[in-house]
Amino acid sequence: MPGVQLDQIGQALASCYDNLVAEGIPDHLAALVKRVDRADRDAPPTAPESGGRIALVVEDEQETRDLAESVLEETDLRVVGCASAEKALSFLQDHGGDVALVFADIRLAGAMDGVQLARAIATLWPCTRLIVTSGVEPEPGEALPEGAVFIPKPWRAFDVLVEAERATRDPAPPIA
Structure with a gap:
């Protein structure tokens, strides 16, 4: 999807996930979401954008x-x-x-x-x-x-x- 920001994709996925949870998410999809969430949490931290200590x-x-x-x-x-x-x-x-x-x-x-x-x-x-x-x-x-x-x-x-x-x-x- 050229031009689509990663934040927008993440928000769309989060919205879909919320809807799936409300409807009863299948086990295989829940496992996939957990892996994606875990990978996101394991990403290396980045410095905040503004200057300072x-x-x-x-x-x-x-x-x-x-x-x-x-x-x-x-x-x-x-x-x-x-x-x-x-x-x-x-x-x-x-x-x-x-x-x-x-x-x-x-x-x-x-x-x-x-x-x-x-x-x-x-x-x-x-x-x-x-x-x-x-x-x-x-x-x-x-x-x-x-x-x-x-x-x-x-x-x-x-x-x-x-x-x-x-x-x-x-x-x-x-x-x-």
Whole structure:
């Protein structure tokens, strides 16, 4: 369909999907829709279009990630969400010089956890402010890098916003 934007196609498919669900969607079509939805969620994150510094939220639970993103959208930082440490590192490879803050859960889907991610960021992007969160305290062998802040779950929006404010006050990290 030349000239048709992908957003329009997505909206049309979403509308069809809603109608099919209302009518009772066949199992084979439901499985296909789930695969397409999963592929869309697995796509690498992209930077927001406007300029400025970025807050990167790394959380595999969608609802928690959405909540953290909503809180951080109240700051001057642009917000990007990732479901895994691997996706976060991929994003950082392209936009690391713009990332002021990384807010990551310790327990993540994928091969890396949030502590390993924090250590990698502290080494590769040392000017990035790190917040690590979890429902349990980090294990003794899971030492956070120097300067990283641990905020236990359930975290308060105020605590996250205080750290975001600190990240925005610091000078922009040098671009390598």
